[in-house]
Amino acid sequence: MGKLKILTKGLIKENPVLVLVLGTCPTLAISTQASNAIGMGLAATAVLLGSNIAISALRNVIPDKVRIPCYIVLIAGFVTVVQMLVQAFAPALNEQLGIYLPLIVVNCIILGRAEMFANKNTVVDSALDAIGMGLGFTLALFVMATIREVLGSGTWLGMEIPVLIDNNISIMTLAPGGFFVFGCLIALVNKISKGKAIKKSDFGCAGCPAAAACGKLKGAECGKESEA
Amino acid sequence: MSNSAVSNADQTKTSARKDGQMIVSVSPHIKDKASTSSIMLDVLIALAPALVASVVIFGARALLVTAVCVAFAVGSEWVFEKIVKKPSTIGDLSAAVTGVLLAFNLPVGIPLWQAAFGSIVAIVVVKQLFGGIGQNFANPAITARIIMLLAFSRTMTTWVFPDAVSTATPLVILKGETQQALPSLTDMFLGFRGGCLGETSALALIIGGIYLLARRVISWHTPVAFIGTVLLMTLLLGKQPEYQLMSGGLLIGAIFMATDYATTPNTDLGRIIFGIGCGLITVLIRVWGNYPEGVSFSILLMNILTPHISKLTRKNPLGGAKA
Numbered sequence: 001m002g003k004l005k006i007l008t009k010g011l012i013k014e015n016p017v018l019v020l021v022l023g024t025c026p027t028l029a030i031s032t033q034a035s036n037a038i039g040m041g042l043a044a045t046a047v048l049l050g051s052n053i054a055i056s057a058l059r060n061v062i063p064d065k066v067r068i069p070c071y072i073v074l075i076a077g078f079v080t081v082v083q084m085l086v087q088a089f090a091p092a093l094n095e096q097l098g099i100y101l102p103l104i105v106v107n108c109i110i111l112g113r114a115e116m117f118a119n120k121n122t123v124v125d126s127a128l129d130a131i132g133m134g135l136g137f138t139l140a141l142f143v144m145a146t147i148r149e150v151l152g153s154g155t156w157l158g159m160e161i162p163v164l165i166d167n168n169i170s171i172m173t174l175a176p177g178g179f180f181v182f183g184c185l186i187a188l189v190n191k192i193s194k195g196k197a198i199k200k201s202d203f204g205c206a207g208c209p210a211a212a213a214c215g216k217l218k219g220a221e222c223g224k225e226s227e228a
Numbered sequence: 229m230s231n232s233a234v235s236n237a238d239q240t241k242t243s244a245r246k247d248g249q250m251i252v253s254v255s256p257h258i259k260d261k262a263s264t265s266s267i268m269l270d271v272l273i274a275l276a277p278a279l280v281a282s283v284v285i286f287g288a289r290a291l292l293v294t295a296v297c298v299a300f301a302v303g304s305e306w307v308f309e310k311i312v313k314k315p316s317t318i319g320d321l322s323a324a325v326t327g328v329l330l331a332f333n334l335p336v337g338i339p340l341w342q343a344a345f346g347s348i349v350a351i352v353v354v355k356q357l358f359g360g361i362g363q364n365f366a367n368p369a370i371t372a373r374i375i376m377l378l379a380f381s382r383t384m385t386t387w388v389f390p391d392a393v394s395t396a397t398p399l400v401i402l403k404g405e406t407q408q409a410l411p412s413l414t415d416m417f418l419g420f421r422g423g424c425l426g427e428t429s430a431l432a433l434i435i436g437g438i439y440l441l442a443r444r445v446i447s448w449h450t451p452v453a454f455i456g457t458v459l460l461m462t463l464l465l466g467k468q469p470e471y472q473l474m475s476g477g478l479l480i481g482a483i484f485m486a487t488d489y490a491t492t493p494n495t496d497l498g499r500i501i502f503g504i505g506c507g508l509i510t511v512l513i514r515v516w517g518n519y520p521e522g523v524s525f526s527i528l529l530m531n532i533l534t535p536h537i538s539k540l541t542r543k544n545p546l547g548g549a550k551a
C-alpha cells in the first residue's frame with residue numbers, strides 16, 4: 001500500500017465513522033454543533049497520532065497477551081495530555097465537550113486502529129494512518145454537525161442563518177435527528193463507493209480488539225459472523 | 229376481516245405481476261370484494277364528519293391544513309415511487325388517509341410548511357423507506373406527529389381558536405398546569421375545546437367509528453379495550469374519566485390509528501392486548517408523564533410490540549403442530 005493511499009483511505013474509503021462504524025457514541029453526541037465537531041475531531045486526531053506512533057514503535061516490545069491493557073495505558077496517557085492542553089488553552093472547548101473529552105480513551109477508533117494497523121505496521125505508516133483516520137473522523141463529524149446545526153438550530157459555527165433561525169427543526173439536534181443524519185450519510189458513502197468501500201473481512205473478527213480472547217478466531221467460524 | 233386483509237395483500241402482489249404468469253401463493257385463498265382502495269375509501273368517508281366538525285369549530289383554515297397534508301402525502305408517495313421506479317400506489321388512497329389523519333393531529337395554527345414537512349416524513353421516512361404499504365412497522369401519521377412534536381414543540385402546542393383566542397387543552401387543565409376552567413361536557417362532546425383539528429369532536433369521531441364497524445373495516449376489539457382501559461384506570465385513580473374519554477386524541481387514536489392493518493396485531497386476542505397496552509401507556513403518560521397527552525406515544529410503542537403480540541397470539545391451524 002502506497003504512503004499516499006494510507007493517508008487518504010481514512011477520508012472516505014475506510015472512513016472510521018461512516019464505513020468502519022467506529023466511535024459512534026461521540027459522533028452522535030458531539031455532532032450538534034459544527035464548532036464542537038472540529039474540536040472533538042482534532043482532539044481525537046491528536047490522541048490517535050500519539051497512540052499510533054507509540055504503539056507502532058513498541059509493537060515488538062509489548063507482549064501479545066497483555067497488549068490491550070498496554071494500549072489503554074498509552075492511549076489514556078495521550079488523552080490526559082490532550083485534555084490538559086485543551087483545559088489550558090481552550091477552556092471554552094473543554095466546557096463544550098465536557099465528559100466526551102476524557103472519554104476519547106474508550107473511543108473505538110483509537111483502540112481499533114491500534115489493533116488493526118499500528119501493531120503490524122511501521123511508525124511512519126502508522127502516523128500517516130492516524131492522520132488519515134483522524135481527519136476522516138473530523139470530516140464525518142463536521143459534515144454531520146453542519147447538517148444538524150443548520151437545520152436544527154438555524155446556525156452554522158455559531159453564525160445565525162436568516163430564515164432558518166426562526167424555522168429550526170429542533171429534532172435534528174436531538175438523538176433521533178442524529179441517528180437519521182448518521183444513517184443518511186452512511187447510505188451516501190455506500191452510494192459513492194458503490195458498496196465496495198472495504199471488504200468486511202478486512203475488519204471482521206481479526207480486527208476486533210477482543211480477538212485474542214475470543215474463541216471464534218481460532219475456529220472456522222471466524223469471518224462468518226462479521227459477514228452477517 | 230383478517231381474511232380480507234390477507235387477500236388484499238395477495239391482490240396487490242398479484243397485480244404487480246404480468247398477466248399469464250402462474251401465481252403460486254400460500255393459503256388462505258379466500259377472496260372477497262374488499263380491496264385496499266375500497267377500505268381506504270371507507271376510512272376517508274368515516275373521517276368526513278370529523279372534517280366537517282373541524283371546519284365548524286376551527287374555521288376554514290382547518291380545511292387548508294388538511295388539503296396541504298393530503299397533497300404533500302400523496303405527492304411525496306408519487307415522487308418517491310417514481311424515483312425508486314416502483315409502481316405507483318397513490319391510487320389505493322392510503323397516502324390520502326395518512327395525510328388526513330396527520331392533519332387531524334395538528335393544531336389549526338400550524339405553519340403550512342411544517343404540515344408539509346410532517347406529511348413528507350410520514351410517507352417517505354416512516355412508510356416508504358420500510359417498503360411501502362403493508363411493510364411499515366409504525367403508523368405513519370402517528371410517528372410523523374411525534375416527530376413534529378419534538379421538532380416544532382412551540383407551534384405544535386399552541387392552541388388557537390379562529391377568533392385568535394389562545395386556549396389550553398382540557399388535558400393541560402386537568403393536569404393543573406393552568407387556571408382556566410374546563411369546558412362543559414356538552415362542549416367536550418361536540419368538540420368546542422382546545423385541541424388538534426380532528427380530535428376534538430367526540431360526536432363526529434363516534435359517527436365515523438360506527439360507520440367503520442358497520443362496514444366491517446375495523447373490529448371492535450382494539451377501540452373497546454383501549455378506551456375501556458383508559459376509563460377504568462382513570463376511574464380508579466379518580467381523574468375524571470368522563471373528561472379523559474373525550475380529551476386529547478383518545479377517540480381518534482382508538483378508532484382510526486390503533487386499528488391500522490399493517491401496524492397492529494392480526495388476531496382478536498392480540499388486538500385486545502394491543503388496546504389494553506395502549507390504554508395503560510396513555511394513562512401513565514397523562515397522569516405521571518411530562519407530556520399532557522400520551523395517545524400517540526402509546527400507539528407508537530405498541531406498534532413496536534405488534535410483531536411479538538401477533539406471534540404470541542397466533543392460532544394453530546386445525547390439526548397442525550403446536551407452535
